[in-house]
Amino acid sequence: MKLSLAVAGKGxxxxxxxxxxxVRSFKEKGIGPILAVDADPNSNLAEALGTEPxxxxxEIREVSSTSEGSPPGGxxxxxxxxxxxxxxxxxxxxxxxxxxxxxxxxxxxxxxxTLLRKSxxxxxxxxxxxxxxxxxxxEHLSRRTTDNVDVLIGVVNPTLPSVRAAExxxxxxxxxxxxxxxxxxxxxxxxxxxxxxxxxRQLELLDAQxxxxxxxDDALEQLGAIAGDVFxxxxxxxxxxxxxxxxxxxxxx
Numbered sequence: 001m002k003l004s005l006a007v008a009g010k011g012x013x014x015x016x017x018x019x020x021x022x023v024r025s026f027k028e029k030g031i032g033p034i035l036a037v038d039a040d041p042n043s044n045l046a047e048a049l050g051t052e053p054x055x056x057x058x059e060i061r062e063v064s065s066t067s068e069g070s071p072p073g074g075x076x077x078x079x080x081x082x083x084x085x086x087x088x089x090x091x092x093x094x095x096x097x098x099x100x101x102x103x104x105x106x107x108x109x110x111x112x113x114t115l116l117r118k119s120x121x122x123x124x125x126x127x128x129x130x131x132x133x134x135x136x137x138x139e140h141l142s143r144r145t146t147d148n149v150d151v152l153i154g155v156v157n158p159t160l161p162s163v164r165a166a167e168x169x170x171x172x173x174x175x176x177x178x179x180x181x182x183x184x185x186x187x188x189x190x191x192x193x194x195x196x197x198x199x200x201r202q203l204e205l206l207d208a209q210x211x212x213x214x215x216x217d218d219a220l221e222q223l224g225a226i227a228g229d230v231f232x233x234x235x236x237x238x239x240x241x242x243x244x245x246x247x248x249x250x251x252x253x
Contacts, residue, residue: 003250004130004148006180008156010165014188017220018041018155019049019133020230021243026129027094029247034095035127037120040135043099048228054090056101057120080117089123090185098123148179151250154208155186158195163202170208183208186246189216211249214242 007019016038023036038053039044046053060081090097098120124130132149152173154166170183185206187195190213195203203210216237223232233240 001251002128002150003125004132004150005153005250006132006134006151007150007153007155008134010157010162013155014089014214015049015155016044016133017224017230018186018188018214018243019045019131021174021240022131022247023049023095023207024230024233024240025244026131026245029245029251031129032094033127034129034131035124036095036097037124037132038097038099039131041101041134042135043101045133046097046099047227048229049092049095049097050234051092051097053097053099054091055084055088056099057085057088058101060084060088078118082122085119085123096127148181150181152180152183152208153186153211154184154206155188156203157189158187158191158199160199160202163199163206164233166208167206170206172206184211185209186211187213190214192214211246212242214239214246 005022007022008016009015017037023034026032026034036045036049043053043056085098088098090099152170154169156162156166166185170185173180173183178208185203185208187199187203187210195213215238217237218235219233220239222228230240
């Protein structure tokens with residue numbers, strides 16, 4: 001079964017950490033090959049996964065959009081961009097990583113973005129699982145960096161601004177020319193008292209299925225503070241255990 005997941009949400013909700021925990025959890029279940037895609041210009045997914053990033057696709061885009069650096073047009077140019085993307089893949093233990101890199105400059109990137117999207121879609125077809133760590137908002141989905149997503153995961157913290165950001169993301173996802181199978185929402189960093197009645201009511205109004213909550217986890221927060229990776233977490237870590245259950249739900253188990 002092939003599965004593509006896009007993780008989106010307001011900045012600071014823990015999107016990148018969740019994406020990394022999903023990669024670890026799917027890997028533990030023996031599901032693969034896995035492609036992790038860092039579509040956030042901050043590019044922290046490699047760090048969270050404990051690996052080195054490859055060449056950012058933004059560099060390929062910049063070079064290919066200049067008259068000096070661009071390869072010949074037509075089929076030759078498409079092959080050149082495809083070859084560069086293949087070389088940009090960072091191989092790790094149990095998964096591969098592709099990094100999108102910084103946003104666009106002032107030039108026109110329409111043609112190069114089309115080549116990148118086609119090459120990335122072709123690359124993604126070689127993997128059983130694709131996990132896309134989206135930037136805050138929906139910029140890469142709106143550019144159609146990926147053509148379709150099986151599950152869009154809106155990550156929120158138990159705060160009203162976070163939930164409202166998720167509402168906008170879900171609404172925007174229905175306006176984009178991207179095929180999205182399911183829209184779900186996941187509440188991260190939930191304390192012992194739960195999310196609260198007001199947050200629960202807002203989430204019930206959200207046009208998305210609610211997944212299991214992820215508990216507040218001091219060990220995970222400390223890991224982020226020291227730039228640690230999710231594979232260094234102990235097997236009994238509460239947040240990791242919760243994400244494992246989320247994975248079971250996504251797989252229909």
